[in-house]
Amino acid sequence: MNLLVGxxxxxxxxxxxxxxxxxxxxxxxxxxxxxxxxxxxxDGVLNDELVDLExxxxxxxLKLLIQTPSSxxxxxxxxxxxxxxxxxxxxxxxxxxxxxxxxxFLYIGGNDSMDTVDKLSKYFAExxxxxxVVGVPKTIDNDLCQTDHTPGFGxxxxxxANTARQLAFDTKVYGTTKSVxxxxxxxxxxxxxTAAASLANNENIKAVDAVCLxxxxxxxxxxxxxxxxxxxxxxxxxxxxxxxxxxxEGNYIGENKTATRKDGFAHAALGGVGKxxxxxxxxxxxxxxxxxxxxTLQRCFSVGASKCDLDEAFEAGHKGVELVLSGETAIxxxxxxxxxxxxxxxxxxxxxxxxxxxxxxIPIDMISPDGMEMNENFIKYARPLICGEPDISYTxxxxxxxxx
Amino acid sequence: MNLLVGxxxxxxxxxxxxxxxxxxxxxxxxxxxxxxxxxxxxDGVLNDELVDLExxxxxxxLKLLIQTPSSxxxxxxxxxxxxxxxxxxxxxxxxxxxxxxxxxFLYIGGNDSMDTVDKLSKYFAExxxxxxVVGVPKTIDNDLCQTDHTPGFGxxxxxxANTARQLAFDTKVYGTTKSVxxxxxxxxxxxxxTAAASLANNENIKAVDAVCLxxxxxxxxxxxxxxxxxxxxxxxxxxxxxxxxxxxEGNYIGENKTATRKDGFAHAALGGVGKxxxxxxxxxxxxxxxxxxxxTLQRCFSVGASKCDLDEAFEAGHKGVELVLSGETAIxxxxxxxxxxxxxxxxxxxxxxxxxxxxxxIPIDMISPDGMEMNENFIKYARPLICGEPDISYTxxxxxxxxx
Numbered sequence: 052m053n054l055l056v057g058x059x060x061x062x063x064x065x066x067x068x069x070x071x072x073x074x075x076x077x078x079x080x081x082x083x084x085x086x087x088x089x090x091x092x093x094d095g096v097l098n099d100e101l102v103d104l105e106x107x108x109x110x111x112x113l114k115l116l117i118q119t120p121s122s123x124x125x126x127x128x129x130x131x132x133x134x135x136x137x138x139x140x141x142x143x144x145x146x147x148x149x150x151x152x153x154x155x156f157l158y159i160g161g162n163d164s165m166d167t168v169d170k171l172s173k174y175f176a177e178x179x180x181x182x183x184v185v186g187v188p189k190t191i192d193n194d195l196c197q198t199d200h201t202p203g204f205g206x207x208x209x210x211x212a213n214t215a216r217q218l219a220f221d222t223k224v225y226g227t228t229k230s231v232x233x234x235x236x237x238x239x240x241x242x243x244x245t246a247a248a249s250l251a252n253n254e255n256i257k258a259v260d261a262v263c264l265x266x267x268x269x270x271x272x273x274x275x276x277x278x279x280x281x282x283x284x285x286x287x288x289x290x291x292x293x294x295x296x297x298x299x300e301g302n303y304i305g306e307n308k309t310a311t312r313k314d315g316f317a318h319a320a321l322g323g324v325g326k327x328x329x330x331x332x333x334x335x336x337x338x339x340x341x342x343x344x345x346x347t348l349q350r351c352f353s354v355g356a357s358k359c360d361l362d363e364a365f366e367a368g369h370k371g372v373e374l375v376l377s378g379e380t381a382i383x384x385x386x387x388x389x390x391x392x393x394x395x396x397x398x399x400x401x402x403x404x405x406x407x408x409x410x411x412x413i414p415i416d417m418i419s420p421d422g423m424e425m426n427e428n429f430i431k432y433a434r435p436l437i438c439g440e441p442d443i444s445y446t447x448x449x450x451x452x453x454x455x
Numbered sequence: 456m457n458l459l460v461g462x463x464x465x466x467x468x469x470x471x472x473x474x475x476x477x478x479x480x481x482x483x484x485x486x487x488x489x490x491x492x493x494x495x496x497x498d499g500v501l502n503d504e505l506v507d508l509e510x511x512x513x514x515x516x517l518k519l520l521i522q523t524p525s526s527x528x529x530x531x532x533x534x535x536x537x538x539x540x541x542x543x544x545x546x547x548x549x550x551x552x553x554x555x556x557x558x559x560f561l562y563i564g565g566n567d568s569m570d571t572v573d574k575l576s577k578y579f580a581e582x583x584x585x586x587x588v589v590g591v592p593k594t595i596d597n598d599l600c601q602t603d604h605t606p607g608f609g610x611x612x613x614x615x616a617n618t619a620r621q622l623a624f625d626t627k628v629y630g631t632t633k634s635v636x637x638x639x640x641x642x643x644x645x646x647x648x649t650a651a652a653s654l655a656n657n658e659n660i661k662a663v664d665a666v667c668l669x670x671x672x673x674x675x676x677x678x679x680x681x682x683x684x685x686x687x688x689x690x691x692x693x694x695x696x697x698x699x700x701x702x703x704e705g706n707y708i709g710e711n712k713t714a715t716r717k718d719g720f721a722h723a724a725l726g727g728v729g730k731x732x733x734x735x736x737x738x739x740x741x742x743x744x745x746x747x748x749x750x751t752l753q754r755c756f757s758v759g760a761s762k763c764d765l766d767e768a769f770e771a772g773h774k775g776v777e778l779v780l781s782g783e784t785a786i787x788x789x790x791x792x793x794x795x796x797x798x799x800x801x802x803x804x805x806x807x808x809x810x811x812x813x814x815x816x817i818p819i820d821m822i823s824p825d826g827m828e829m830n831e832n833f834i835k836y837a838r839p840l841i842c843g844e845p846d847i848s849y850t851x852x853x854x855x856x857x858x859x
Contacts, residue, residue, distance in 0.1 A: 120621040213853055221466050341750070348618060352621055354617050354621070437853070443844075452660070
């Protein structure tokens with residue numbers, strides 16, 4: 052029996068580390084024949100576009116894969132039809148699986164991809180097939196249910212925190228000119244990555260003074276009053292704003308009513324909240340304000356990644372293969388936190404049906420009473436995830452990588 | 456006699472390395488009593504705000520200073536009046552210099568700051584004063600005359616190149632969806648930093664397919680035709696666009712006619728060119744297009760800096776002190792390139808009067824015939840400047856620094 056692995060959804064800096072973990076465990080296993088990758092997620096199965104991953108027996112290449120930005124196998128945003136509505140899609144997948152003698156399918160992705168794992172494993176169960184399907188999580192949004200956190204979040208969080216810290220130094224250089232940076236950060240309904248900007252602060256610098264989260268109602272007056280108070284005491288401030296903040300009526304602040312760009316899962320593409328908040332601060336408070344949209348940089352930066360994140364991502368992929376071989380199916384690999392200090396987790400299986408299409412937002416006990424700062428509970432939770440610097444290789448100044 | 460050092464203009468990732476070089480040479484010299492820093496450039500002199508830099512005898516602290524983002528001493532954008540129009544400003548500076556027994560003044564900055572060095576050294580010469588003034592260059596724009604290149608450019612160029620490479624990987628993941636990124640890069644009249652995006656390319660990936668420089672006329676039709684041709688062959692492309700591109704009539708493409716933000720030197724603040732070019736591509740060619748403005752990230756990122764740049768910046772500062780002690784004044788430290796392979800430079804003095812207020816743009820022999828790509832001459836020139844990775848220290852995932 053052979054193993055197939057795929058990657059789906061938006062890339063992260065750690066998604067190839069999980070792929071490397073799957074490949075390593077697959078190639079090392081005597082029970083597995085070949086290790087195949089599907090190009091562009093489930094689309095590669097439907098298009099009969101599988102690649103043999105044998106070349107990664109070369110340990111140097113496997114190490115390069117870990118630091119390669121984005122998704123080595125390509126990605127897709129393909130929502131499978133419901134079982135009772137689109138059986139021909141499932142039959143096509145089953146046919147390709149038979150053609151390549153696939154017994155194990157590992158899918159690396161976020162909540163939408165876990166929906167694919169859930170549906171596929173249900174289909175195979177219903178058909179009494181032996182094919183087993185396991186999900187390996189990734190998302191910079193950190194919004195998957197059950198698991199303590201998600202591979203990809205740590206590196207994105209580290210990028211956001213170090214960006215906020217460095218921007219704070221850049222912003223405070225002109226002594227007498229008060230200046231505010233509005234940092235627009237990804238996260239539609241969960242503010243984990245926006246909250247991570249707080250990790251820029253330590254006892255020697257308060258870089259980030261406010262975080263605006265989708266979990267709380269954005270109250271323009273309260274917000275401007277907070278910024279006003281902060282800027283009476285300081286000459287600079289970084290304000291971290293999630294793309295998904297909403298007003299008291301539930302309308303996205305950043306929503307462009309005329310936007311037509313939608314992804315395959317019909318989420319409205321957000322943007323523009325940074326510029327909106329920038330204009331409120333500059334006009335409402337008369338402060339020099341600049342908004343910066345981190346855009347896709349926050350999900351593809353392997354330069355400055357978190358070693359904790361890359362290591363865990365690799366282990367999650369590896370564990371996925373171990374568990375699929377032990378007979379598990381319809382699960383997602385997750386992290387169960389044992390302790391904060393010292394930081395310790397167990398890598399465990401969760402039922403994918405309890406994760407697919409769910410969303411985990413920030414609990415209220417991690418947020419300050421005014422709703423605009425992260426408290427110690429959050430810092431304790433998030434700090435370990437950004438720790439450690441991986442050994443990244445460069446040639447003549449640019450990051451090394453491996454391509455298909 | 457004591458030494459005074461200041462930093463001016465927009466920060467870079469290497470400006471503190473030059474400061475560290477000045478401090479190290481100053482503290483090590485037996486001819487120099489105290490080493491002072493002026494807070495916020497020449498403003499700190501006028502406001503009598505000098506700090507003693509004695510603490511940097513601690514080598515650990517000096518090493519931290521090198522990696523600290525932005526300008527440790529703060530900055531200003533203060534253009535000194537002409538000598539015949541504002542003598543009281545110069546007299547005030549002289550008074551403070553006397554108060555602190557300053558015999559040597561080193562000013563780290565770009566072309567506007569070299570104007571300060573020029574004027575001050577002329578004032579002291581005219582007064583037959585022994586006070587000597589030396590400029591140490593910095594600018595991410597790389598637009599200072601005479602010198603082969605400028606400290607700060609290498610690290611910014613490396614950030615741009617690695618950003619473009621990583622974005623290329625992020626952009627190409629969706630196999631069938633063709634997608635273009637417009638990367639808006641700083642550089643008002645000189646396109647060096649925009650050109651540096653080309654360093655993202657190597658024999659295994661062509662990340663950047665076009666660069667739009669202020670040195671060439673931006674011809675919308677020719678540009679769209681080029682992008683169209685590229686996207687017939689590929690499914691992704693990064694287009695690097697300088698904030699300072701102009702049409703055939705010399706109008707900035709990105710100029711916001713209603714913008715009121717101007718810096719102290721009366722340059723119009725540019726912005727918006729990325730969005731403009733994005734809309735031309737998406738509407739003109741019907742391609743999925745996203746513009747990303749690198750904004751101030753490109754000048755403050757110490758994470759991922761160039762070791763060549765930080766080392767040279769340190770040496771430039773150090774050499775500045777050596778030369779000021781040997782009797783030099785009215786000079787700027789610069790780099791004279793001896794060879795490309797192996798890369799070798801000499802650190803030499805240039806007359807600051809020949810540099811102040813000048814601007815060095817990209818020579819035509821580094822640009823492709825169509826004006827939209829960089830050729831081998833540029834790569835040979837720029838590649839060595841981004842090489843090497845400095846040993847950056849972190850605590851719990853965020854970059855270490857030192858503050859005043």
